[in-house]
Amino acid sequence: MMPDTALANLLGPKGWLTGPDTEQYCRDWLDRYGVEPLGVARPTSTEEVAAVVRLCHASGLSVVPQGGNTGLCGGAVAQRSDTVIVSLARMTAMDMPNPASTTIRVEAGVVLATLHAALEPHGLVFPMHLGAEGSARIGGLIGTNAGGSHAFRYGMMQDLVLGLEVVLPDGTVWDGLRAVQKDNAGYQLRKVFGGAEGTLGIVTRAVLKLYPAPRQRATALLALPDAAAAVTLATHLRAEAGEFLSGLEFFSDLGLAWILKHLDALTYPLETRGGVYALVELTSGSARVPLGEILNAALEWGMERGLVIDGALAMSEQQRAHVWRLREEQPEGQRLEAAQLKHDIAVPPP
Structure with a gap:
């Protein structure tokens, strides 16, 4: 046959x-x-x-x-x-989240945005966010070891996976669906499959690590003169905001120009343009932490030293969503501008 x-x-x-x-x-x-x-x-x-x-x-x-x-x-x-x-588009089953272990078991075809919506009523979040979350699926995120916009705080996709089920190249099924965070039982094979782009097997199910939903957020868009200012500001933010710093993203003025040119729904919310931009987000599970004060103080510190040209805090969820779209729509703006060759490069700061 x-x-x-x-x-x-x-x-x-x-x-x-x-x-x-x-x-x-x-x-x-x-x-x-x-x-x-x-x-x-x-x-x-x-x-x-x-x-x-x-x-x-x-x-x-x-x-x-x-x-x-x-x-x-x-x-x-x-x-x-x-x-x-x-x-894997037809494999979209999800178990109920386990609040005691803050984990959930899902099939590889689950769309990231669908997972976010399913967790919301339970007061839990899966801290992976990216521009394609309305179509990106869990298996693909694992296969590419996606970083997303909150990798600064929560790590890469590989760091958010506790267990995997994988079909190996000969059709054998490897069952590594462990659901414990303190796991020192031999080789961490789940990390071998994370980022392997499907070359070592096909991920079919995963146990994901969840977190309590934050009770408050503070988000700011900052215009900076250059990349050197961004590195200095990032160092200060890490020291001052500590564990509350959950998102720190940078993009260039060229990328901003392309999305403002091609995406009519997006506008620039500041008065002055910069060479690069920082998108900063602080989160906390407590309503008592003065996140806005911490972020405002960092903004003022940067302005006094010429590291921040302009900046503003998002005053509503709508404003927060808008400034995040300025970062997340960068690939779309580039696609509409011209043909591209894509790369994904990480370098240590100088």
Whole structure:
């Protein structure tokens, strides 16, 4: 039996797509990479993922796992026609969060924004936020070891995963769904799969680390003259705000210019432009911590030393959402400006 026929028999018409039905899975978000695959498998369970992988392994077919397909480097699309894309989009089950252990077990196809909404009634949060959270899926975030806008405080995606279930390249299922935070039981294999881009296996389920929802936030957008000022200000903020500093993001005036040019809904809320911008957010689980005073004092300190040209605190949730969009829509502004080659580089401060 031909492998495509076997996959069709295994998954049914909704689970095995070919030809024009694969169009939405074939190209990356920037429409730079990807060819039409042999087909797209859309399993609904770990058992089906394992069966697909075993069949492809036996047939010598390439396998590419795909989450929300929001990546910018072509890692979730086919590069050869003898490839099967395994979409996790139908695996969206979530357990109830466990308030005692502050964890939740989810399938890899859960959309990040859906997880946020599900946790809200329980007074818990999953502190991963990024511009693509309305389409990015948990499996893809793990595979790419996503950082997001609050990595400064909570770490990368790898740091927020306590346990994993993974289908290995031969179709074997590795069960590492541990749900304890103090875990010194041998090799931390979950960290090997985090950031492996699906090359070592397909993540099907994960146990995620949660946090109590903050009771208050203080957010500010600051205009700075240059990157050197940003480094100095960041050092001061870390010392003064300590554990309350949950978000610290920088972007350039060029990036700001592009999103203001192409996205009519966004406006610049300050009077003076800078060379770079800092988006600072403080959070606390206590209503007694004077977050606004701490942030205002840091802003004044920076202005006195010429590190801050202009700045303002968000006075409402609407204003907070708006200034965060100035950071999160940077990829969209770049996409609309011109063709790009993407990179993701981290360097230590001087």
